[in-house]
Amino acid sequence: MPTSPAADDYLKTIYAHTEWQDAPITPSVLAAKLGVAPSSVTEMVKKLAASGLVSHQPYRAVTLTDAGRARAVAMTRRHRLIETWLVREFGYTWDEVHDEAEVLEHAVSDRLLAGVDERLGFPRFDPHGDAIPRPDGSVEREPFVLLGDARPGHTGRVLRVLDRDPMLLRAITSCGIDVGSELTVTVAGPALGDRVIEIPEGAREAVWLTA
Template sequence: MPNSPAVDDYLKTVYAHTEWQDAPITPSVLAAKLGIAPSSVTEMVKKLSAQGLVAHEPYRAVRLTAEGERRALEMVRRHRLIETWLVEDFGYAWDEVHEEAEVLEHTISDRLLEKIDERLGRPRFDPHGDPIPDAAGLVEREGFVLLAEAPVDHRGRILRVSDRDPGLLRLIERAGIGVGQEVRVRPGGIELAGDTVDLPPAAAEVIWLTA
């Protein structure tokens, strides 16, 4: 199957689902994430399996093969470099870049991508703390724990804030919370620089700390 935006989106979504948690992705979950009818997902998964990009048995999880993961990492690299570029060079806020990157990742050339990487100083993480795979597909990631699962008094650095909900990202930013900050987990919130910060609703489900 030749490269296509649809194939790239499927592979990237499968990869991203298990990047920060262990539960495998099922076709029904994949359909929900992509906003596509389950029947359409079933047909595409069969095609991807036939091309050796995913491994899948009926009614079971979808997993990337080595080749599928390689292609997924290429798209993840593109997406996260573009997000970083938009923030660093064009003044976008971190809640504004996801949709732009979704479009641009399919259109820019490999040469331009390399120039962007070079201009940015070959960043290792995007504005949300997600690791940017290098050109060889290698990913740097520390041990992590979801804030919602971290015990009270756990101390760690904010590694990542999910970009899936732009509105929640804005609320988190207004609360003074950002990637790289050292925090302590407190009941119902976090302690930052000696002050307890009340988190927006659902924030604990989208913030990851160092373990």
């Protein structure tokens, strides 16, 4: 079973793709998300399939097997706990933690991770609003709607903000939006309280609200 950082990144990306929507990931989308060549994806997917971690047929979507999902969830738990730790204990902002956690998640022992979880009070969500899987792999998540899909008149609490673009996260912060903020969708744009705000490009596809 490949347990390299690269293999784990593939599994996490496949898992994350279907957390907030149902369409399975294709090799081309996987390549785009990871920033690698399609040929590299083809090679790694073959290795993962041979190890029983993914299911894939040529020109079809890539899906996790039960073993692959268990590994992906375990690594996702590590990543999100470390992000939460960095924000709460070390003063990192939410736009700084993703890349740091990508490195640390492969170095932290299970014992230290359990200690971090206990010290933080067993958090349920990371700084971006993503659910932290429990040790048994279960995940808690509220019904949600993407900001760009919400109809005018909808009011919801910000559940999650996509964490892959630090510049977008900083721009969203500058608008006063954070996890837990309540937004009302209007024709003129989202409103924070009684104030319609101008959100940055890409925010509609990066912010999820309670349904």
